[in-house]
Amino acid sequence: xxxxxVEYDCGNCxxxxxxxxxxxxxxxxxxxxxxxxxxxLTVHQQRCNDRRLQxxxxxxxxxxxxxxDIFVTYTFGRGRLPEGENDEIIQKCxxxxxxxxxxxxxxxxxxNAELKYMYAFQFEGVRPHFHIICNxxxxxxxxxxxxxxxxxxxxxxxxxxxxxxxxxxxARGTTVMNSEGVEEHKRGLVRCSRNLVQPIVRHRRLKRSxxxxxxxxNKGYVIVKDTVENGYYINPNDxxxxxxxxxxxxxxxxxxx
Numbered sequence: 001x002x003x004x005x006v007e008y009d010c011g012n013c014x015x016x017x018x019x020x021x022x023x024x025x026x027x028x029x030x031x032x033x034x035x036x037x038x039x040x041l042t043v044h045q046q047r048c049n050d051r052r053l054q055x056x057x058x059x060x061x062x063x064x065x066x067x068x069d070i071f072v073t074y075t076f077g078r079g080r081l082p083e084g085e086n087d088e089i090i091q092k093c094x095x096x097x098x099x100x101x102x103x104x105x106x107x108x109x110x111x112n113a114e115l116k117y118m119y120a121f122q123f124e125g126v127r128p129h130f131h132i133i134c135n136x137x138x139x140x141x142x143x144x145x146x147x148x149x150x151x152x153x154x155x156x157x158x159x160x161x162x163x164x165x166x167x168x169x170x171a172r173g174t175t176v177m178n179s180e181g182v183e184e185h186k187r188g189l190v191r192c193s194r195n196l197v198q199p200i201v202r203h204r205r206l207k208r209s210x211x212x213x214x215x216x217x218n219k220g221y222v223i224v225k226d227t228v229e230n231g232y233y234i235n236p237n238d239x240x241x242x243x244x245x246x247x248x249x250x251x252x253x254x255x256x257x
Contacts, residue, residue, distance in 0.1 A: 002205045008059035009200040012066060012250065013163040014221060015059055018211060019244040054168035057118070059199040060192065061167030064116055065133055067160045070142055074100075074130040077151035081128065093128045096150070097121065103146040104134075111139035116196055120170045121189040133158075133166060162224060162250040211245060221249040 008015040074097075076082075082092035101119075108115040119132040142155055158164060170190050213230050217223045227248040232241040 003209050005204045005206055007202045007204075008055065008062075009202065010059055010062035010163070011197075011199075013062055013224075014218065014249045015055070015062065015163070015246075016215070016249065017055065017244070017246045018206070020209075020242040050171065054171040057171045057190070058165060058167035059201075060196060061118060061133065061170070062163050063199045064118075064196045065135065065158060065164070065166075067158055068136045069133060069158045070136055071131070071133045071156045071158065071166065072142075072145075073154040074132070074148050075151040075154075076128060080150040090123055090128065093123070094121065097130055100146060100148065107144065107146060108137070108140065111137070113137035113140055114195060116193050118167070118170055118190070118192045118196070120191075123189075131170065133170075163227070163248045210243065213245075215245065215247050217249050220252055222252050224248045224250060 002021055004019060004021045006017045006019075076093070082089050082096070084092065097119075101117075105115045113135075114137075115134060117132055117134040119130055121128070121130050123129075136157075158166070213228075215223060215228065224247070227246070229246045230243070231245075232243055234241055
């Protein structure tokens with residue numbers, strides 16, 4: 001069980017994580033267990049799965065989306081939510097969204113552009129709604145998007161930050177209070193278009209545990225200071241605290257410009 005350094009190369013930035021890995025096989029690859037030997041999903045494994053998923057979606061979003069790209073929230077206004085029992089309502093919402101995405105894709109094609117997107121459908125513990133981030137392109141105007149007749153969409157645009165955390169938002173989803181007054185995270189349904197570019201992932205086994213609180217950037221890169229995070233987490237298997245570190249690097253040329 002080694003200490004690892006994992007880098008997600010997103011092109012415009014490199015997201016780095018250092019932590020204690022659960023397993024490392026003979027081929028030099030990390031082995032992830034989504035469940036235990038009995039096929040059960042423990043609380044610890046769920047948290048590990050959620051962290052890994054947040055990192056992946058964050059890297060995927062940074063690889064494919066940048067300044068000027070479009071983030072829209074589609075809601076169902078009062079009296080505009082489909083009727084029926086809970087499961088029936090959810091299915092009707094999915095059908096509505098499938099039809100809307102088809103119209104959105106056709107709009108992009110009419111402008112000789114290819115639609116790229118990540119979307120999340122959130123409905124557990126909240127009023128059903130959709131979040132989507134999609135690419136901007138020449139000829140694409142948000143005013144010409146297909147009309148959403150079920151409510152008023154909330155429209156935002158990605159700013160000029162070198163890296164964004166909007167990807168992890170898709171995995172994190174919404175936070176609700178359970179019957180005992182404890183916060184629970186509801187991820188919902190997350191889907192991505194097949195034409196997204198995958199980030200390059202590099203794993204490196206560290207020779208020793210521990211590292212400086214101020215990390216050193218790779219050659220040709222600069223660390224974004226407000227992304228540096230140092231901390232500890234408790235391993236439920238042995239009850240011991242283990243150090244972790246995360247930060248994001250961008251190319252020096254981008255920092256200068």
